[in-house]
Amino acid sequence: MLRIRGTVGDVPVDLTVELDDSDWARLGSALNTQAPIGQPEAASAPAAKPLNQDDAVWQVAKDLLRKAGQLSGPDLLEQLEGLTGSAAAGKRLLVRLRHSSEVKVVSAGDTPLYSWIE
Template sequence: MLRIRGTVGAMPVDLTVELDDSDWAKLGAALGAQSQSEQSPAASLTPTAKPQNQDDAVWQVAQDLLRKAGKLSGPDLLEQLEGLTGSAAAGKRLLVRLRHSSQVKVVSSGDTPLYSWVE
């Protein structure tokens, strides 16, 4: 499930999209085709393996989000993860999971940590 929150003009938007395995595959294929025409294959948003369940799918998207950005401050990353999951608690859990991932480097710079994707 993806939750999209924000505004369109002055109107608030809160949209929840539920996808099954075939929908995730179609979305990944569409994003992969789009990103390959616009970017290098290394920057592709397509997950490297098919998600086993909903939590794995969200985890893949969270990793892809940081991978694509390269570097994000802790507050910015948390805001995007909260938007992805639809809750502050789930966003914080993903942030902690990213912090402990071997592919993420966290550097404390003043008041906010800086999260970087390491290839």
């Protein structure tokens, strides 16, 4: 169970999210931060610094573009907005990707193309 408390503007928020084992496994594989359930982590692997929520979303955004290889700006923004649940947060990720050394952005007429650089 995950509990999120805070405010959205002046509105108080108290959200409880319940995840079963398969949900946690999918989340872990999407974030690529944990061993599959029931399998211990490799003993030789160095201890990874835990990801905060912003780092986790950033990793998922990079993985999204890496797997696609290339996306148009509007398509990428739409997917980032879906990932974050917010147009503003999606735009911030888009700007962060634009300035990343792992991403190449070229103009294709009116639409920029975002490409992952291997």
